[in-house]
Amino acid sequence: MNRSVVALLTSGLLVLSAVPASASVLWDGDAARGTGVFGNINGECASPGSVSTVKDPAKGTVFRYAKPSGSNRCESRGIKVGGSKYTFRSGQTFYLGWSFKLSNTVNNNAVFQWKSYGNHIQNYPVVLKMIDGKLSLLQRQPDVTRVIWDKPIGANEWHKVVLGLHLSDQTTGGWVELYVDGAQQTFTDGGKRWACRTFDSVNDPKWGVYGAAGSTVENYVGGLKIGTIYADVSG
Numbered sequence: 285m286n287r288s289v290v291a292l293l294t295s296g297l298l299v300l301s302a303v304p305a306s307a308s309v310l311w312d313g314d315a316a317r318g319t320g321v322f323g324n325i326n327g328e329c330a331s332p333g334s335v336s337t338v339k340d341p342a343k344g345t346v347f348r349y350a351k352p353s354g355s356n357r358c359e360s361r362g363i364k365v366g367g368s369k370y371t372f373r374s375g376q377t378f379y380l381g382w383s384f385k386l387s388n389t390v391n392n393n394a395v396f397q398w399k400s401y402g403n404h405i406q407n408y409p410v411v412l413k414m415i416d417g418k419l420s421l422l423q424r425q426p427d428v429t430r431v432i433w434d435k436p437i438g439a440n441e442w443h444k445v446v447l448g449l450h451l452s453d454q455t456t457g458g459w460v461e462l463y464v465d466g467a468q469q470t471f472t473d474g475g476k477r478w479a480c481r482t483f484d485s486v487n488d489p490k491w492g493v494y495g496a497a498g499s500t501v502e503n504y505v506g507g508l509k510i511g512t513i514y515a516d517v518s519g
Contacts, residue, residue, distance in 0.1 A: 309516045310378070311363045311370065313508030315345045321508070323362025323369040323488065333358035335492070338504070342442060343383060346506035349492035353500045359492030361399070363510065374451050374483040379461075381446045381509045381517025382491065387502040389414050389439050393495025395503055398449065402486035409482045410449065410460055413495070419443070421462055423480050425455065432471045432478055433462055444507070446517055451483040458482030463518070 313321045315337045325335050333355045338348045351358035363370050372378070384395065391414055398410040411422045418434040437443060448461030456479040462469040471478050491508070493501045509517040 308512040309509060310512065311365055311508075311510040313363065313382075313510075315347045315506055315508070319347070319360070321364060322360040323364055325360050328361050328490070329358035329492065330355060335360055340385075340504060340506065343504075343506040346383075346504050347491075347508075349503040349505065351493040351496065351501045351503075353498055356497050357393075357492065357494040359397075359490045359494055361490050362488040372451060372483075372487050374453050377448070377450045377512060379446055379448045379511050379514050379517045380489060381444070381507065381511075382505055383442055383444045383507045384491075385442045385504040386414070386437075386439055387504075388496070388499055389417055389437065390496050390499045390501065391415060392493060392499075392501065394490070395419075395493060396445075396447075397490040397494065398447075398482070398487055399490050400484035400487055404484040404486070406481065406484040409458075409480070409484055409487065410447070412445070412447075419464075421460075423460060423478060425481055430472070432460075432473075433469055435464060435469075446514060448477075448514065449482050451487070453481060453483045453485075455481050461514075463514070466518070 329335050332352050334350050336348050337345050340346045349358045394411045394413045396412040397408050399408050400406050405426050406424050417436055419437045420431050420434040423432050444465050446463035450459045452458035460478040468476050491505050493503045511517045
């Protein structure tokens, strides 16, 4: 083989080796980039509530969702990719990863929502909320809502969550996976993948605090990423 061909092959190998292993990362919601990484905050967190960035001694720059007692919610909606709001579609698979810390574990409607919009029948196919001191995962089918997993957590504790979603508008065509603090969780049916309907016309992820009327709650959120495989967001 002549030297020019070897040089080209070597160069190509070097380029390939420079491609990051997590090449399927769709969205990096690093708080250091500011709230512009989200699709929308206006209208989702009315004053005196706020979404801001703060320094955390354990996690560095994180988002702080500050929901005052007189408000019912303080959230962000959706994500921006390449400067434009991203549209999630049926048939796709995503892994959403983030770390969070709650200032108050009072009962609430949601600290995360996979929320439906448009001509929908489910409202929220998947939700994480606090119920009686437990972080609880709810899955809403068109006809019933179930708590499919829960775990006691305390205030001011950091926890890492990865939520796997295969999107489908068929009754059991989609699925949910859940990883907490690095361990895949088992659902109430004894399995680790819950078959269900996960897409409902238009869906967006929402982080923050929804509900907990009458209580002040701050949700600190960092390390936000969305990818197409678990390894994209598990670090």
